[in-house]
Amino acid sequence: MEFIIRSKALYTTWIYYKPDRLLFDVGEGISAALGNKIYSIEKIFISHSHVDHIAGLWGFINTRNNAMGSREKNLEIYYPKGSKNIEEYLNFIKGMNRYLRFKLITKEIEHGDNIPLKNNRFLRAFKTRHTPGEKSLGFQILERRKKLKSVYSNLSGEEIKKIISEIGKENVLEEYVKKIVTISGDSLPISPDIIEDSDTLIHECTFIKESDRKLRNHTSLNEIKKLLNSIHPKRVILYHISSRYNRLINKVKRDLTENFSDIEFHIVHPEEISII
Ligand SMILES: [Zn+2]
Numbered sequence: 001m002e003f004i005i006r007s008k009a010l011y012t013t014w015i016y017y018k019p020d021r022l023l024f025d026v027g028e029g030i031s032a033a034l035g036n037k038i039y040s041i042e043k044i045f046i047s048h049s050h051v052d053h054i055a056g057l058w059g060f061i062n063t064r065n066n067a068m069g070s071r072e073k074n075l076e077i078y079y080p081k082g083s084k085n086i087e088e089y090l091n092f093i094k095g096m097n098r099y100l101r102f103k104l105i106t107k108e109i110e111h112g113d114n115i116p117l118k119n120n121r122f123l124r125a126f127k128t129r130h131t132p133g134e135k136s137l138g139f140q141i142l143e144r145r146k147k148l149k150s151v152y153s154n155l156s157g158e159e160i161k162k163i164i165s166e167i168g169k170e171n172v173l174e175e176y177v178k179k180i181v182t183i184s185g186d187s188l189p190i191s192p193d194i195i196e197d198s199d200t201l202i203h204e205c206t207f208i209k210e211s212d213r214k215l216r217n218h219t220s221l222n223e224i225k226k227l228l229n230s231i232h233p234k235r236v237i238l239y240h241i242s243s244r245y246n247r248l249i250n251k252v253k254r255d256l257t258e259n260f261s262d263i264e265f266h267i268v269h270p271e272e273i274s275i276i
């Protein structure tokens, strides 16, 4: 299991990413759903201040402070720089929980900021297009990896071994950055340049039917399809879907799988917790 996701547009959204112990957004119901797993979370990244993405934070912090589990571990919360609503909410939560047994660290982040994770990984925040006047961010998990320098790519194993013994391994390898996961947050379609080469894309798809969208602040299924014509992630997880489409979820998944047979699709059903 890598992800546990609950997402129903307007109601609640949260994404638990187990490999790096991260949580993306904190919609309501999260503590009850995750139970003791809330103690494993080290960092929370908030995409924007809409209530369906933050309402569970108070409960999360309170439960973590009082339930059985290792309470002394720090909790870091990152949120878009200049988001006054989130700041006020954090101050309220801090005021309501004056005697926290763990250290609560809150930090503003903005487009282009890199946050170190463990195991050569880091997180990068990027700007998204959601509601005018609302600071919103998407997130990407990246990993620093090493590969053979391209000048040596045609050599045999034996030849490479010989060169390594002569000039040292560090001179034969070069570093590159691999995109592991890209998460859109609430947004219009993310730019293909950002997603390009990402193994997993988690993208919002609030509207299945284009005609239901009144404002240009969320993504539609047509836009997802258009996006997938220019980028090729291995896996696509669609979330933040409006519950008016509950009965269409299976059909949409079948259609997408037929049209993009080399991509593994998951659609987060608005009424269910998805374990992926
Ligand atoms: Zn939302």
Ligand SMILES: [Zn+2]
Residues within 6 Å of the ligand: 048, 050, 130, 186
């Ligand atoms: Zn929103």
